[in-house]
Amino acid sequence: MTSTTELKNSIQMKLEQTGEYDRLKEHLRQKLIDCGWRDRLKEHTMELIRSKGDTTMTVEQLTQEIIPRGRGTVPDEIKQELLQRIRRFAEQQS
Structure with a gap:
């Protein structure tokens, strides 16, 4: 497994363990409805x-x-916002 894949899997696992995955999913759902x-x-x-x-x-x-x-x-804005939220989460977990 490459280090990128390992990092992605690690972030995914932390997102799920902390409940952040569900919060991000709900946020994304609402943003897509709103736009x-x-x-x-x-x-x-x-x-x-x-x-x-x-x-x-x-x-x-x-x-x-x-x-x-x-x-x-x-929309690109929504993708960027979601990516920023994931990055902030990953930084906080480090």
């Missing part, structure tokens, strides 16, 4: 279902189509 990301992704999903037919798409197929768009449309 309208969730509603836009939901509308995109409904358009996919309407265009392809809900009886022909499996949940797995729908998920495969939605995930790249969802990840790609998260």
Whole structure:
């Protein structure tokens, strides 16, 4: 295992152990709702279902189509804020 992977795993474990992971997840969820990301992704999903037919798409197929768009449309400000919070947490744990 590389030191980067070990560091990532260590931070992830500390985030989970301290409850910070759940706090970050809730913060991210609320930020995505507030900026309208969730509603836009939901509308995109409904358009996919309407265009392809809900009886022909499996949940797995729908998920495969939605995930790249969802990840790609998260506002950069939100990504940066989340990264800063994780960095601060990691520094405090050192």
